[in-house]
Amino acid sequence: KNQVEQSPQSLIILEGKNCTLQCNYTVSPFSNLRWYKQDTGRGPVSLTIMTFSENTKSNGRYTATLDADTKQSSLHITASQLSDSASYICVVSLNNNAGNMLTFGGGTRLMVKP
Amino acid sequence: DGGITQSPKYLFRKEGQNVTLSCEQNLNHDAMYWYRQDPGQGLRLIYYSQIVNDFQKGDIAEGYSVSREKKESFPLTVTSAQKNPTAFYLCASSAWDRVDEKLFFGSGTQLSVL
Numbered sequence: 031k032n033q034v035e036q037s038p039q040s041l042i043i044l045e046g047k048n049c050t051l052q053c054n055y056t057v058s059p060f061s062n063l064r065w066y067k068q069d070t071g072r073g074p075v076s077l078t079i080m081t082f083s084e085n086t087k088s089n090g091r092y093t094a095t096l097d098a099d100t101k102q103s104s105l106h107i108t109a110s111q112l113s114d115s116a117s118y119i120c121v122v123s124l125n126n127n128a129g130n131m132l133t134f135g136g137g138t139r140l141m142v143k144p
Numbered sequence: 145d146g147g148i149t150q151s152p153k154y155l156f157r158k159e160g161q162n163v164t165l166s167c168e169q170n171l172n173h174d175a176m177y178w179y180r181q182d183p184g185q186g187l188r189l190i191y192y193s194q195i196v197n198d199f200q201k202g203d204i205a206e207g208y209s210v211s212r213e214k215k216e217s218f219p220l221t222v223t224s225a226q227k228n229p230t231a232f233y234l235c236a237s238s239a240w241d242r243v244d245e246k247l248f249f250g251s252g253t254q255l256s257v258l
């Protein structure tokens with residue numbers, strides 16, 4: 031069964047600190063891995079998309095890494111800000127890349143405190 | 145101002161009642177999707193449509209119905225057959241960017257049972 035597991039489920043950090051969120055998946059055949067940010071009561075917004083051949087991709091203070099051999103990804107947030115408080119969702123795409131072939135993780139809820 | 149608009153933001157359903165969630169997009173996207181989000185769980189696909197007048201069941205279609213009479217609109221009806229409808233419902237549309245399908249989400253509708 032294709033699964034995406036994220037850890038931790040929730041995380042509290044102080045403003046200005048760094049943090050790393052983890053994503054493990056069993057989806058096969060794998061095409062790409064996406065990280066989304068979802069503010070409370072809003073729809074998810076794309077942060078990064080990585081194919082199996084990419085090891086790292088950055089979007090401002092967000093850096094995603096991918097190890098396709100161990101089927102693990104991480105999202106690193108540098109110098110956190112209060113606006114980073116949100117849920118971060120890891121999404122893995124099957125080989126046909128279509129939106130109906132996505133497996134979503136349960137998300138990590140991040141709270142950044144002043 | 146392009147985007148995906150979901151309405152209403154909050155919706156309450158009585159026992160035995162059908163309710164319809166609206167999703168409109170002006171992005172000229174062919175494909176549209178409905179997902180259900182429960183706390184701590186990954187998004188699950190209800191229905192999707194890749195072209196006007198055609199739609200397919202997702203993983204949890206029972207108790208739901210859709211129509212796609214116009215490219216811009218993909219309404220979701222939660223029928224009385226759906227016994228546990230309380231959830232956050234997300235509509236998405238997609239466009240292909242070289243090799244990846246990029247999903248754009250609406251702001252969601254929170255449905256609760258009275």
